[in-house]
Amino acid sequence: MIDKVTMTEQIIAAKLEKGLTWEKIGKDLGMSPVWLTSACLGMNSAPAEKAEAITEYLGLGTEVCTALKAYPTKIWDQAVPTDPLVYRLYEVVGVYGETLKEVIQEKFGDGIMSAIDFSMEVDKIEDPKGDRVLLTLNGKFLPYKSW
Missing domain, CATH: 1.10.260.40 (lambda repressor-like DNA-binding domains)
Incomplete structure (x- = not known):
């Protein structure tokens, strides 16, 4: 195996x-x-x-x-990556993560976006000033529950 x-x-x-x-x-x-x-x-x-x-x-x-x-064990290196593309995605989350959290929770309430019930698309948008990357992250909202 x-x-x-x-x-x-x-x-x-x-x-x-x-x-x-x-x-x-x-x-x-x-x-x-x-x-x-x-x-x-x-x-x-x-x-x-x-x-x-x-x-x-x-x-x-x-x-x-x-x-x-086989079911994966989803472990990744916790250090900030050095690959420029992956690093820039970390940068987006670092700069806009708290903003996304605030906006999502304002619209949906206290909870998270699922990465299990989730889909993602990567598209190219041609632009004369330089082609654009369009990332669409589509995750189910999962509210936190009280008990």
Whole structure:
């Protein structure tokens, strides 16, 4: 049995070897490219039918399929990342996190946005001044309960 790290390495190697993009794989398999990428990077488990479709599409074996289906342990490095794109997302949360919390709680009440009942889209908006990245985070609101 292989772990999620080895699974990810094999998936990325197959993707590169075949000259594929996450967008193409997602479109061909009828899956969200964002969810597909997250599962292939080991941060989500894939239902059996999706794991089988991904591994068949990429020509990978049953060990990768089994690893895709395994429940992940969602641990990430707690240090601020140095990759510029990931760092900028940390910066957005650092600068606007409290603002988002205030606005969300003012509109919904005391609670959180689910990252379980959640979807995300990444879109490109062409602009003559420089193309724009549009991130859409869509999570169910979960109110805190009192008892």
